[in-house]
Amino acid sequence: MNQTKSTILIVDDDQSHRNMLKILLGKWGYVLEEADDGQVAIECVTKKTYDLILMDIKMIKVSGLVALEEIKKINPAIPVIIMTAFSSIQTAVDALQKGAYDYLTKPFDFEKLKITIQRSLEHTRLKKENSQLKDSLGKKFDSSKIIGRHETMRKLLKTISQVAGTDATVLIHGESGTGKELIAGAVHYNSNRKDGPFIKINCAAITETLLESELFGHEKGAFTGATRRKEGKFQLADKGSIFLDEISETSMAMQVKLLRALQEREITPVGGEKSINIDTRIIAATNKNLVDLIEKEDFREDLYYRLNVINLKVPTLRERSGDIQLLAQHFLQLYTQKNSRKIKGFTPDGMDKLVSHNWPGNVRELMNTIERGVILSTREYLGKDELQIEEKVIMSSRAQSATEQMFDLGDKTLYEVEKMAILKMLDKTGNNKSETARRLGIARRTLHLKLKDFGVMP
Ligand SMILES: Nc1ncnc2c1ncn2[C@@H]1O[C@H](COP(=O)(O)OP(=O)(O)OP(=O)(O)O)[C@@H](O)[C@H]1O
Ligand SMILES: [Mg+2]
Known part of the structure; x- marks a missing residue:
């Protein structure tokens, strides 16, 4: 299930109850620690982090509710599941308002206990994944800002600043390596949703069945191997944006489902019956000519119109060859820093070579060429010999x-x-x-x- 075993802190002043949980949860593969009072639990949390806390409400010294409040102040990321007797359901509701993830009533329904634990661990895992992703994209966006002075780039950046604040669906197209993902990030991080997640999915990288469950999530038992419920990227992108990369690579069946997500703003997880409302901005990208694909009946026209509310065309590098020098300097600085090299610039013949190449792989190809050059070079200036351009022939x-x-x-x-x-x-x-x-x-x-x-x- 999990690669590393999750550690759960059991907080209960009833020793027999703790023992029962230890045996049960131990069998399910979790690592367990225990605390016999709310105060002990608070101390545990100040010392280390847990994947989950299972806590009784009624404890003699410090109650579960008080401990919950303290724990949420110390480490709000740890989910807390409250255990309560049926009669004190109102207390359980209070606990939820104070930030408990869920509550379970005693005596336990073991199946429910198991599911609640799994769900809360999955929830934390996704949240973590999500924030790591956000971090890395945030950094990426900051450090490698969008470079370009050419008219086409200026126009593009201007359009982004005009449309970012709206919730309109954006379709980005451009050849491979032109910077579509970077542009998608710019749309998100310049929008009102910038504090929400920016979730990316490459529609070409996974099989169709997997793509559906990645996008829309699935219920437990939806297919062989679906041992638990999983949220999809549309749900993860709640209050943020979802970036559907290589949208042309989706099957017709998937396109129908995407159309529904765009039109109705709702999705149905695989194996689920109820639909779920979504609140996410959709940004799609493609390096194909979708109009051609529509003609060949490989892409749905109605989906195209839904996606193409705002169209951003990213120019190829050869269309803006005046930017090559600027980009080259930018990447030189980036890679000399990264590799701790002291390269001052390009020799005239080195720069000539860069400017006269037609860059079929666009900015990414230029970037790779310079990275390779920086690593290979033993001189102060990069010349044509160190700048090796890949031979497609x-x-x-x-x-x-x-x-x-x-x-x-x-x-x-x-x-x-x-x-x-x-x-x-x-x-x-x-x-x-x-x-x-x-x-x-x-x-x-x-x-x-x-x-x-x-x-x-x-
Ligand atoms: N204008 C730019 N300024 C700075 N860096 C850029 C620019 N455009 C692209 N890059 C960099 O070039 C690399 C390729 O860009 P990106 O991944 O966004 O391209 P893409 O169009 O999505 O490519 P693909 O179609 O291959 O997925 C990235 O590392 C990106 O940071
Ligand atoms: Mg891309």
């Missing part, structure tokens, strides 16, 4: 010979040949399904069916 000739080999049919069946062709193309496109389907001249859905048939996809 060599790659494509290699790919060509692979295709030639592919047509050595031997005594293969048509099925085998087809499987080989599809897998090779997937490999060539770096597992990009839409691109694979396009290049093979088949519909994305056909590709999915075939992959299923080959046993490559669930």
Whole structure:
């Protein structure tokens, strides 16, 4: 279940009750500590942190309610589940108002106890993940601000400042490496939702079934392996923004579900019956031409219009080659600092090489080239020899010979040949399904069916 075992503090002045919980929770794989009074619990929390506290309300010296208030002041992140006798339900309600995560009535329904513990631990885990993500994105956004003086970038930044404050859905498009994710971050961090989470999901990186549960969450038992309930990214992005990267890579079935999320502002977790309202701003990105995909019936037109309320086009680096110098200086500074090198700048032929290249991989390619240069260089200035630009030509000739080999049919069946062709193309496109389907001249859905048939996809 968890990689590291969760530690739970049991607080109860009834020793037999503590022992019973210790045996039970121990069996479920938790590490346990105990305290026989509210005051002892408070002291425990000042010394270390716990994943969860299970606390009785009625204790002779310091009651659960008092201890709860103190614990929330010392470490508000630890969830506290209150245990109470049925008769004091009002106290349980008070406890919830004072920040308890949940309450359980005695005598325990063990199944309910188990679920409540799991749910609260999952909740904390997600919250932690969420804030770590927010931290790292916040930092990333700060340190590598958006560099660019070219007219197209100025316009883009101006549009961002105009639309960030609204809740309108944003569709960002631009070639790979142009800075779409950075722009999405700028929209979020310049909006009224900036203190809320910025949750990112790459729709191309996971299989369709997994994507649905990642986005919308799932109920316990929704599918094999769903041993507990899980919140989806839409719920995690509550009061914040969700960034749907590579939106073109979603299947038609998924697009219907996304359309509903956008239109009705509600989602249904996998295996769930009730729909949940969502309060999140949607920012999507793509490096494909969605209008072309609509024509090929690979993308829903209605979803496109819902997404395309505000359209941000990120220019390629070759369209704004005047910015190359500026970006190069920026990345040089970044990587000399990071690698503790003392490189002062570029030689004239080094800079010439950078400015005259056409950068098919855009800012990311430039950034990688400079990082490599900084690491390789032994001189004070980076010259053309240290600035090694990746040779795409060599790659494509290699790919060509692979295709030639592919047509050595031997005594293969048509099925085998087809499987080989599809897998090779997937490999060539770096597992990009839409691109694979396009290049093979088949519909994305056909590709999915075939992959299923080959046993490559669930
Ligand atoms: N204008 C910019 N100023 C500074 N850094 C930038 C700029 N644009 C992009 N970068 C940096 O280049 C890298 C690539 O940017 P990003 O990941 O946002 O691109 P992308 O368009 O999402 O790429 P992909 O389509 O490959 O996912 C990141 O490290 C980002 O910080
Ligand atoms: Mg990206």
